[in-house]
Amino acid sequence: MSLLARAETSLAFSFEGAVGHSAPPRLVAAMRHAVFSGGARIRPQLTLSVAIACGDDQPALSNAAASALELMHCASLVHDDMPAFDDADIRRGRPTVHKAFGEPLALLAGDALIVMAYQVLLNAGHALPERLIGLMQSMSAGVGLPNGIVAGQAWECEPRADLGQYQRAKTGALFVASTCAGALASGSDAQPWVTLGASLGEAYQVADDIRDVMGLSADLGKPAGQDLLHTRPSAASELGLGGAVDYFQDLIQTAVDSVPACTCRDMLQQLVRRESERLVPSAACAAYRLPSARSAPVVSA
């Protein structure tokens, strides 16, 4: 089974195991809409590939950890799309949750997905308390205060924000939790996997900034030009587009190099490179890198 198929199957299994039979039907429908809508599932794939690299001796716990992190990601998308933030009508080519179900259910669906992420971990891990507690601590750090994705989003509401801190929190934190979860679910030390998550996560955020400026965002099913519109910190506006593209490629290289020696090193490195290409096609990068590469010798001559 491919990583993507395993991530998708696990998510469906975890969701059904937590949802119960007596919940309000429209809330459940809104949550399903948020979760099962063709996401790339990069976070759970990261978790699963690191778990495999670490032996994956408790695959049900790895699956639950992968699912929990994707549920957190989906929760954040539901709330970020709401009128208070991006006011986005479209996500992954379909109506956003608040457009399809209204704002009250979007708000509640996000809340319920956050709690469900913990429920999924508890359902799968209560017999392995040490691993479970490590996973919950790591996931909480990836989402909550002081430096998780909720804090990252909140930096947009501050009069001043450090671009690096903002990006590490807004996207990097949940990527770090995702790589660490694979190790923790397998009873391994999470530390060697932090750099992979952090650099890949920051690369995602920089890619998002680049795509937003290049107008590529529509390919991912969401509107372009949002950073400028919402005056958000952006690598593209801080470094220029060429600088942002260079920075993105450096981050990808750091992620690739950080993968510890293990039987799955090739698989993980390929996963990172494939994602890099999907996010910012190298052809698009080259177009923006060439002018500065050509002009550099002229300036120094």
Place this chain on the structure above:
Amino acid sequence: MSLLARAETSLAFSFEGAVGHSAPPRLVAAMRHAVFSGGARIRPQLTLSVAIACGDDQPALSNAAASALELMHCASLVHDDMPAFDDADIRRGRPTVHKAFGEPLALLAGDALIVMAYQVLLNAGHALPERLIGLMQSMSAGVGLPNGIVAGQAWECEPRADLGQYQRAKTGALFVASTCAGALASGSDAQPWVTLGASLGEAYQVADDIRDVMGLSADLGKPAGQDLLHTRPSAASELGLGGAVDYFQDLIQTAVDSVPACTCRDMLQQLVRRESERLVPSAACAAYRLPSARSAPVVSA
């Protein structure tokens, strides 16, 4: 130290232990505004009094459990007050979080408080994994799907809702989690404490309906007439005001009678009766009960 003082001190300690030093300052301010604003702290007081009844051999864990449940309650208030739901300007006599900090930070503060509730439990309980896991399962059930307070709120978005199921979920679920948490934190069986939480929680919801109609809600620092305005299920509209008052008093009696034999039985029963009086003063009840009590013999004569 009184129960209220212990609840308040614990909440401040738990909050500071989880908030960290590098979080966005306005987000932290919004969370403080939501949590430290003179709430009655009935849920944490319930947790602490049940913990004492069960021996309270791990007071730091009891304190954390009490705090976590209050954080969940505060999170739900922040989101419920937002324009998508009650659109309330005032809570406990002060501006609501979205009025004071804007909608984006209100949305994020609620999310961060949900995660913080888990962080508080993890910080205090990681050395007692069995109790910690029980507490997390119980708290998750009180908040999430299928029958927690988020589900309760979502029943307002359904075309049809059973009044009992709605009230049990919307308010009762977190009260059940609060009484059970006291037992679980002390290593005791939670089951004997379910009825106390469930009946007191339902009484709170019925009291809210009664107050909303009687116009007493302003005493609690929020606007009256919200149920009718938002066409929500309400005991007062389903049973009539007299019937709702009778039902409220039956629920309080059930709660009082349910307290298991223990050294703290009197204290707990007094807590319940004091809350009953605070919520719906017996003088107000009497005014609504007398006519039906007087007319009954006439009808049967």
